[in-house]
Amino acid sequence: MINFSLNDEDVSVEVADGATLLSLLSETLQMSGVKYGCGKSQCGACAVLVDGSKVISCSTPAKSVAGRSVTTLAGLMENGEPNALQKAFIAEQAAQCGYCTSGMIISAQEILDNNPDPSDAEIRAGLNGNLCRCGTHNRVVRAVLRAAREN
Amino acid sequence: MNDILNISRRGLLQGAGALTLAFAIPSDILAEAAKKLPRNLERNANLASWIRVHADGKITLLIGKVELGQGTVTAAAQIAADELQIDINRLDVISGDTFEGPNERTTAGSGSAPGCFPAVHQAAAEVRHILVHMAAQKLSVEAGSLTVLDGVISDGAQSLSYWELVDGLNLNVEPTGEAELISIDRHKYIGQSVPRFDLPAKITGQPIFVQEMHPEGVVYGAIARPPTYKSSLVSADFGPIEAMEGVLKIVRNGSLLGVVAKRQEQAWAAALELSKTAHWNVQSDLPGHDGIFEWLENADSEEKELVNEGSQDVAVSRVVESTFYRPYQMHGSIGPSAAIAKLGTDGIMTVHTHSQATFAAADTIAEFLGMEKGKVHCIHTQGSGCYGHNMADDAAVDAAWLASNMSGTPVKLQYSREEEHKWEPYGTAMMMKARAGIDDNGDVVTWNMEIWSTPHSTRPSGQARRVLSARYIDPPLEMDKRKDGGPPNYAAARNGIPLYKFENTRVSTHFVPEMPIRVSAFRGLGAYANAFAIESFIDEIAAESNADPLEFRLRYLTEQRAVDVLKKTAEIFGWDNWEPKKNIGRGIAFAKYKNLHAYCAVAVEAQVTPRNGKVRVLRIASAADCGHLVAPDNVANQIEGGIIQSLSATLKEEVKFDNTSILSTDWASYPILTFSEVPPIEVELINRPGLPYLGTAEASQEQVAPALAAAIYDATGARMRRLPFTPDRVKKAIKG
Numbered sequence: 046m047i048n049f050s051l052n053d054e055d056v057s058v059e060v061a062d063g064a065t066l067l068s069l070l071s072e073t074l075q076m077s078g079v080k081y082g083c084g085k086s087q088c089g090a091c092a093v094l095v096d097g098s099k100v101i102s103c104s105t106p107a108k109s110v111a112g113r114s115v116t117t118l119a120g121l122m123e124n125g126e127p128n129a130l131q132k133a134f135i136a137e138q139a140a141q142c143g144y145c146t147s148g149m150i151i152s153a154q155e156i157l158d159n160n161p162d163p164s165d166a167e168i169r170a171g172l173n174g175n176l177c178r179c180g181t182h183n184r185v186v187r188a189v190l191r192a193a194r195e196n
Numbered sequence: 197m198n199d200i201l202n203i204s205r206r207g208l209l210q211g212a213g214a215l216t217l218a219f220a221i222p223s224d225i226l227a228e229a230a231k232k233l234p235r236n237l238e239r240n241a242n243l244a245s246w247i248r249v250h251a252d253g254k255i256t257l258l259i260g261k262v263e264l265g266q267g268t269v270t271a272a273a274q275i276a277a278d279e280l281q282i283d284i285n286r287l288d289v290i291s292g293d294t295f296e297g298p299n300e301r302t303t304a305g306s307g308s309a310p311g312c313f314p315a316v317h318q319a320a321a322e323v324r325h326i327l328v329h330m331a332a333q334k335l336s337v338e339a340g341s342l343t344v345l346d347g348v349i350s351d352g353a354q355s356l357s358y359w360e361l362v363d364g365l366n367l368n369v370e371p372t373g374e375a376e377l378i379s380i381d382r383h384k385y386i387g388q389s390v391p392r393f394d395l396p397a398k399i400t401g402q403p404i405f406v407q408e409m410h411p412e413g414v415v416y417g418a419i420a421r422p423p424t425y426k427s428s429l430v431s432a433d434f435g436p437i438e439a440m441e442g443v444l445k446i447v448r449n450g451s452l453l454g455v456v457a458k459r460q461e462q463a464w465a466a467a468l469e470l471s472k473t474a475h476w477n478v479q480s481d482l483p484g485h486d487g488i489f490e491w492l493e494n495a496d497s498e499e500k501e502l503v504n505e506g507s508q509d510v511a512v513s514r515v516v517e518s519t520f521y522r523p524y525q526m527h528g529s530i531g532p533s534a535a536i537a538k539l540g541t542d543g544i545m546t547v548h549t550h551s552q553a554t555f556a557a558a559d560t561i562a563e564f565l566g567m568e569k570g571k572v573h574c575i576h577t578q579g580s581g582c583y584g585h586n587m588a589d590d591a592a593v594d595a596a597w598l599a600s601n602m603s604g605t606p607v608k609l610q611y612s613r614e615e616e617h618k619w620e621p622y623g624t625a626m627m628m629k630a631r632a633g634i635d636d637n638g639d640v641v642t643w644n645m646e647i648w649s650t651p652h653s654t655r656p657s658g659q660a661r662r663v664l665s666a667r668y669i670d671p672p673l674e675m676d677k678r679k680d681g682g683p684p685n686y687a688a689a690r691n692g693i694p695l696y697k698f699e700n701t702r703v704s705t706h707f708v709p710e711m712p713i714r715v716s717a718f719r720g721l722g723a724y725a726n727a728f729a730i731e732s733f734i735d736e737i738a739a740e741s742n743a744d745p746l747e748f749r750l751r752y753l754t755e756q757r758a759v760d761v762l763k764k765t766a767e768i769f770g771w772d773n774w775e776p777k778k779n780i781g782r783g784i785a786f787a788k789y790k791n792l793h794a795y796c797a798v799a800v801e802a803q804v805t806p807r808n809g810k811v812r813v814l815r816i817a818s819a820a821d822c823g824h825l826v827a828p829d830n831v832a833n834q835i836e837g838g839i840i841q842s843l844s845a846t847l848k849e850e851v852k853f854d855n856t857s858i859l860s861t862d863w864a865s866y867p868i869l870t871f872s873e874v875p876p877i878e879v880e881l882i883n884r885p886g887l888p889y890l891g892t893a894e895a896s897q898e899q900v901a902p903a904l905a906a907a908i909y910d911a912t913g914a915r916m917r918r919l920p921f922t923p924d925r926v927k928k929a930i931k932g
Contacts, residue, residue: 061441061442061459061786061916062441063441064459065461066473068251069461071408071410072460073515074213075410077401077402077403077404077408077409078400078401078402079611080405080407080530080531081407081460081531082530082532083613083615083862084612085862085863085864087862087863087864090531101253107739116402118400119266119400119401119402120401121400121401122400123297124558127399128344131399134293134395134399135391135396135399138389138392138395138830138833140395140398140399141265141581141739141833141834141837142264142578143395143399143405144529144530144579144580144785146399147398149524150399165497166872169871169872169874170871170872172871173870173871173872175871176530176863177530177869178529178530178583178868179837179841180836180837180839180840180841180844180874181837182840182841182869182871182874183877184833185871186872191285193677
């Protein structure tokens with residue numbers, strides 16, 4: 046049994062030996078927006094924030110979040126509304142299939158939290174761990190720039 | 197209802213059932229009108245299959261085309277809202293549900309815009325027509341005196357709403373083809389960039405993908421794959437696997453081994469261990485990625501001449517010859533394929549699948565399991581972008597197979613990354629030999645291109661023998677001999693016939709039915725490779741003739757819309773006043789998808805570092821004509837996405853394999869383009885209101901490879917004829 050904070054709510058949950066944080070969040074706790082992509086920290090689809098820093102949940106043991114604070118894509122919402130970054134993604138229609146989007150937004154949130162006014166190149170460097178197959182990269186960068194501008 | 201997930205949209209269907217007759221249509225009118233119906237509506241000639249009106253002020257639109265990330269669902273809703281004259285927010289859309297909606301076959305080949313959209317136009321117009329005539333009768337006025345505003349039918353003095361007419365409305369009727377469409381000047385949604393319906397859920401973390409759904413009581417499945425394609429199981433010890441944590445069941449049919457466990461990770465771990473510890477007979481006879489083109493050229497093939505206009509035996513001043521190569525390339529969905537299946541107590545197998553062809557998937561599953569057709573209910577549930585026939589259908593069949601062994605329990609299966617990489621049906625390797633004769637003025641006198649290719653489609657289309665697992669069951673189901681696609685779409689020869697009007701043109705195919713590597717439809721089929729060859733070769737001939745590659749193309753293009761996109765691309769790129777710089781080059785290319793869909797041109801500026809062969813694309817400009825635009829921003833998104841995906845394929849992508857196994861097993865061994873490698877891209881769309889809708893999803897897949905090859909030549913003098921343009925190959929080409 047581990048205790049941790051999930052999207053600002055306290056959670057106590059039984060964790061199987063060897064379970065990844067991805068498995069705990071997506072399967073056990075049914076947090077949509079935490080998706081399996083590669084299992085090897087290569088694609089970024091499963092990214093979440095742990096104590097405000099990006100963590101690749103497919104390669105992180107579930108037990109390692111005991112006592113810590115985990116934020117998923119849904120946890121970025123503010124008072125039930127999309128936050129500034131999520132709004133910017135909607136405004137720019139910055140997705141096609143959207144499978145990688147959750148990880149993109151988590152990475153972008155970390156970029157903005159560390160640097161409220163990032164350059165195009167800084168945003169791209171920060172997103173290089175997130176793969177997109179549909180080819181929406183430039184829209185995603187525009188969304189992050191918009192969020193920075195409008196915040 | 198058999199829906200495992202209890203999706204709330206189901207509630208919308210309540211009250212939509214049998215309603216009493218309101219309107220009788222004479223059958224002779226029907227017979228006459230049937231000829232005029234859009235094809236997809238004619239195939240599903242019952243309005244209730246498309247549209248259901250509810251007393252609560254909502255309308256359900258049902259379509260057979262499905263959302264793959266290309267925005268089809270929202271665009272179809274835009275059309276329905278305009279034809280029904282309602283606020284678009286009244287619409288809910290059900291797509292690809294085999295027990296509910298129309299069968300529009302496969303969502304592929306840029307076919308939704310030309311196929312689904314006209315059907316939705318007509319179906320919605322027919323429903324409006326019926327409702328307006330009902331209102332006219334009830335209000336005792338002429339139908340022609342009535343107008344509709346957000347579902348309220350009025351003559352200015354009195355009104356009735358659609359919602360008040362539900363009681364008595366019967367949409368279980370055939371469309372007449374008589375209802376008039378709303379004129380373009382009255383379109384409120386068509387032509388506007390309406391935000392996609394599905395994006396808020398994807399951006400705020402609401403469940404929408406089958407991969408992120410975990411219904412009550414679900415268990416998880418995995419397949420213990422053999423070492424390679426041609427493998428058979430000798431023996432396997434289930435004991436140690438059954439003892440692994442979480443394992444609930446092991447299922448075997450011949451050489452096909454499945455595992456069911458409490459969690460997905462446990463199922464994967466058990467399947468991997470089972471696969472490793474089992475004894476397999478393995479054949480090692482693959483040609484290897486470096487040997488594939490020699491293999492292609494020497495394999496048994498079917499020869500076909502597609503075009504032979506004029507003669508190849510005419511006098512020419514010079515002959516130019518080149519050979520172009522395209523390796524196996526993968527769809528590479530970011531989310532490995534998945535499905536959720538459950539065999540209900542009513543004997544219905546319900547499957548949530550992201551298949552592009554849910555109706556065919558239902559038949560395929562039925563055949564694989566020996567079930568009666570019609571007892572399998574497929575419900576399209578979104579998955580990761582597929583870009584063609586990936587493993588979606590395999591996952592649906594595998595999940596259903598496991599679920600058939602776990603009656604009453606929902607079984608979810610998502611493939612592992614390695615499984616999807618190794619076992620998906622790739623876009624096939626191809627080779628194109630081009631030969632042209634030029635006269636003294638530098639004009640093309642003869643053009644001859646030969647295309648070598650294995651098949652481009654193994655879509656199941658209701659046939660179990662084409663899914664991956666079929667070859668391992670007892671007795672094995674052997675893949676049928678695949679045929680190449682013929683005109684007008686073609687498959688191996690898609691976009692292989694030049695649109696340039698030369699005096700003497702010959703195009704032929706060497707179609708190799710054997711498939712040493714598993715292949716199927718990948719975005720554009722042969723178009724990506726053929727356009728690479730044609731457009732690269734045009735650039736080579738232009739260089740031989742000392743002509744500007746843009747001007748050279750315009751000499752031979754007769755279609756104005758083709759000329760328009762090339763000129764517009766050149767304009768936004770700044771072709772005419774472009775200044776050469778050291779190691780920086782430019783290139784331009786054009787294609788009209790399938791020679792009958794959207795027109796698109798792309799210009800590329802790229803920088804090459806000769807020392808290490810690295811190519812950096814500096815910027816891309818593109819103009820496209822996709823006919824009448826329903827959703828302009830979404831079309832721009834598709835054009836840009838096609839450019840980026842094909843740039844990734846062009847710079848990086850090649851499936852590697854030795855004589856036994858696929859070696860491209862993850863994103864490290866099969867890298868794709870990353871954010872920092874994506875250049876600025878400017879897209880301009882030429883709208884053609886009133887002209888037919890042209891599919892967009894494959895419109896920009898064809899031009900990047902030849903435009904980039906031309907830019908590399910312009911920068912270095914080196915010709916890149918083999919994809920992908922990796923630094924090693926570029927360096928070698930520069931050194932000569």
